[in-house]
Amino acid sequence: MTLSLPDADYVLVGSRIALGLDGGFAVAVPARLRLLEASGAPEPLMLSVDGQPPEAHAAQRQAFVDGGHVPDASRVRNLFDEIAADPSWLFAAGEPAGDASHPGEHRVVTDAAGHPIVSLPVFRDDPTWHLTDAPIVVHAPEGDRVLRGFRSLYAAWLTHIAEERRRAAGDPDRMLVVIFESRQIGEAMVAWADPRVRLVHTVHNSHLPEPHDDPDLPVTGMWRRWLSTLDRYDAVLWPTAAQRDEVAARWGDPGTFHVVPSTIELGTEPPDAASRDPRRVVMLNRLAPQKRVDLAIRAWQRVVEQVPDARLDVYGEGPLRDDLQGLIDELGLAASVTLHGATAERDAVFDRAALFVTSTAFEGQGLSIAEALARGLPVVSFDARYGPREAIGDAGIVVRPGDVDGFADAIVALLRDDERRAQLSVRARRAAAAFAADAVRPALVAALRAAVANPSRRAPAEGARAPMER
Numbered sequence: 001m002t003l004s005l006p007d008a009d010y011v012l013v014g015s016r017i018a019l020g021l022d023g024g025f026a027v028a029v030p031a032r033l034r035l036l037e038a039s040g041a042p043e044p045l046m047l048s049v050d051g052q053p054p055e056a057h058a059a060q061r062q063a064f065v066d067g068g069h070v071p072d073a074s075r076v077r078n079l080f081d082e083i084a085a086d087p088s089w090l091f092a093a094g095e096p097a098g099d100a101s102h103p104g105e106h107r108v109v110t111d112a113a114g115h116p117i118v119s120l121p122v123f124r125d126d127p128t129w130h131l132t133d134a135p136i137v138v139h140a141p142e143g144d145r146v147l148r149g150f151r152s153l154y155a156a157w158l159t160h161i162a163e164e165r166r167r168a169a170g171d172p173d174r175m176l177v178v179i180f181e182s183r184q185i186g187e188a189m190v191a192w193a194d195p196r197v198r199l200v201h202t203v204h205n206s207h208l209p210e211p212h213d214d215p216d217l218p219v220t221g222m223w224r225r226w227l228s229t230l231d232r233y234d235a236v237l238w239p240t241a242a243q244r245d246e247v248a249a250r251w252g253d254p255g256t257f258h259v260v261p262s263t264i265e266l267g268t269e270p271p272d273a274a275s276r277d278p279r280r281v282v283m284l285n286r287l288a289p290q291k292r293v294d295l296a297i298r299a300w301q302r303v304v305e306q307v308p309d310a311r312l313d314v315y316g317e318g319p320l321r322d323d324l325q326g327l328i329d330e331l332g333l334a335a336s337v338t339l340h341g342a343t344a345e346r347d348a349v350f351d352r353a354a355l356f357v358t359s360t361a362f363e364g365q366g367l368s369i370a371e372a373l374a375r376g377l378p379v380v381s382f383d384a385r386y387g388p389r390e391a392i393g394d395a396g397i398v399v400r401p402g403d404v405d406g407f408a409d410a411i412v413a414l415l416r417d418d419e420r421r422a423q424l425s426v427r428a429r430r431a432a433a434a435f436a437a438d439a440v441r442p443a444l445v446a447a448l449r450a451a452v453a454n455p456s457r458r459a460p461a462e463g464a465r466a467p468m469e470r
Contacts (some may be wrong), residue, residue, distance in 0.1 A: 003445055004040040006452040008175035008198075009165040011158070012036075015182040016050035017076075019063045020342065023286045024367035025204055028262035029181050030069035032202075032444075035263055035437050037071070039445050045161070046070065049079040049154065049185065051107070057081050079157050083109055087117045087138075093156035094138040094145025106137075115139075120150075127222065130188045151188040158189075162197070175452060179237075183226045190229045195459035198234040198451045202260075203243065205364040206385055212362035213385055213401050215246040227251055232458055234451035237444075239365035243386040256457070258447035261365050263437045270376035270429065271351050273422035279310045279415060282353040282377075284346065284368050285360065287318030287339070294320075295382075295404055296359040297327050297337060302408035304336050307415050312337045312357075315349060350375035354421060355414055356396075359407065363387035374432035378424035380410045391435070395427040 012029055019026045029046060036044040046064075048057075061073040070076055083090055105122040119137040123129035129150070136147040147153050162176040179200045180186035186201045206212055207223045219227060227247070230236060231254040238244035239261045248257060281303075285291045293314060300312050314324075314337065321339060328337045343349055350356070356372035357380045366387035369379055379396035381388040382403070389398050397410040414421050433439060 003441060005036070005445055005448055006175070008041075008177050008452055009162065010036050010041040010044040010177045010179065010448075011047055011161065012044065012179045012181055013047045013049070013154075013158075013185055014180075015048065015184055016052075017046060017048050017181070018050075018060050019067065019069070024262075025181075027069070028204065028365075028367060030064055031263045031437075032179070032181075033070060033075065035441060035444060038437060039441055043075065046076050047079070047158075047161075048077075049157075051080050051109075054078075054081050054084065077161075079154070080109055082157070083117055084111050087111070089160040090118065090138055090156060091140040091145065093152075093159070094140060094147055097135075097137060097144040097146045130184050149188075151191075154185060154189055155192055158192075158197075159194075177448060177452065180233075183222055186233070187222065187226050187229060190232045191458060193456070193458040195456050198456060199232070199458070200235040200237065200448065200451055201233045202237045203239060203364060204262075206243065206362040207247065208362065208385060211401075215250065215385070230254060231256075234454065234457055235447045237447055240386040240390050242390060243364070246385075254457075256451070258443060258450075260443045260447055261435055261440055262367055263440045264367065264370045264374055264432065264435045266374050266429075266432060266436045267347060270374070270425075273354070273376070273418070273425045276354045277311075277352055278354050278418060278421075279307065280313065280353045281310060281355045281357055281411060281415070282313045282315065282349055282372075283357055283359075284315040284343075284349070284372070285358065286316050287314075287320045287324055289320065290361055291316075291318075292359045292361050292382075293324055294327055295402070295407070296357060297324065297331065297333065299359070299404045299408035299411070300333055300337055301331055302405060303411050303415075304333070306412045310336060310411075310415055313340055313349070313353070314338065315340045315343045315346075317342045346371065347375055350377055353377060355380065355411065357381065357407075357411060358388065360384050360388070361401075366391055370432055370435040373428040374435075376425040376428050378414060378421055378428055380407065380414065382407065391431065393427070393431045395424050395431040 012033055014029055017026050017029050033044050033046050057078045061076040064070045064076055065073050106119045107122050108116050109118045110116055116139045121134040133149040136153055138145040166172050166174045173196055175196055177198045181202050209217050235256050237258055237260040241259050244257050244259050303310050325339055328334055350372055356377040359382055362384050369391045373395055379392050381398055382401045383389055383398045399406045399410055
């Protein structure tokens with residue numbers, strides 16, 4: 001198999017991509033950027049469209065650089081930063097304003113001197129705001145112009161970037177491959193019909209409604225809308241085969257589905273099991289409802305009854321921290337369960353522990369599981385859709401979803417069996433290798449080569465250059 005990408009320009013687009021705010025997503029997206037470059041993409045870009053102040057974006061870019069996630073800050077660009085810095089492309093993209101107006105609240109983006117550049121309609125409690133044609137007013141020097149909705153704004157920016165690259169390459173027909181990392185943007189842009197563009201969509205989480213373990217329940221909201229557009233993307237990248245297969249069984253595979261998990265760095269060889277604290281168990285995840293850390297804490301009551309010197313170290317921040325601390329205190333577990341907050345020493349934390357546990361309700365892939373496996377940690381997890389079973393394999397124990405007693409018993413069994421933990425630790429490293437960049441690269445390259453080789457699934461007749469459909 002050819003392991004290099006077709007000659008084209010590649011961009012990753014997310015609503016917001018911020019370390020410390022967006023969990024594993026903010027690690028997975030720049031990892032894909034690095035994999036694209038390693039596969040031959042010329043200086044791929046990571047783009048966001050969130051409206052935070054420029055100084056916030058500057059700090060985020062620097063955090064990506066300092067953490068080794070991107071080669072340099074120029075690879076991370078934001079829509080609103082670029083509007084403020086040089087809006088000439090935006091002026092050119094607008095149409096005569098006429099009597100276009102949008103009643104209600106607006107957000108005004110200004111340049112460094114405080115001059116208004118664009119007025120954006122503000123929507124309250126409207127989950128489909130990104131799909132409307134509410135006018136965006138561009139305050140051009142020669143008079144106001146208008147774009148029809150956020151989808152036209154996004155298309156104008158991506159077209160501007162594509163034209164930059166085309167001019168630099170001296171090729172007006174050079175392909176742009178847009179990889180959507182956020183459903184909101186993908187859903188808004190799915191009608192973009194330029195034959196020089198290929199649209200690829202990644203998946204980062206489960207599409208299932210609560211209780212997140214029944215693939216036949218009705219799907220609602222954004223997921224329902226997004227699933228209805230599946231056949232419009234030139235490739236869809238699923239993090240697990242299980243999710244790909246269940247979606248294909250229910251909605252059909254248009255021939256564009258590929259399993260391309262997010263990647264991890266394997267790093268150096270982990271310490272052997274004998275050098276670890278045999279009673280230390282670790283969790284690392286956001287303290288958010290999806291992760292159900294409360295179930296792990298409740299299970300810990302049963303664990304310490306049988307292994308009194310066991311310790312559970314929970315790393316991560318989130319909106320449920322106070323509630324979880326209250327639960328720890330209520331159950332009398334303060335001596336054995338500690339909420340440590342965020343950590344910048346993930347590998348050191350993993351290398352001290354004997355076991356990694358996760359009580360998540362659902363996943364797309366479960367990046368922290370793969371990261372723990374890479375450090376030689378056996379894993380105990382609920383059998384959540386999707387990710388844990390495929391990632392863990394024979395390197396841990398997967399328990400029926402919601403079975404708190406079974407979860408506790410699995411932890412106890414491994415804490416009491418040093419020999420089995422040592423065997424699982426060796427298997428863990430092998431399981432993690434499936435998520436290394438070199439292992440994932442062939443699947444990513446194959447998906448993108450197929451997307452580029454085939455005609456656009458939205459484009460008109462070959463040779464025509466259609467604008468964004470409106």
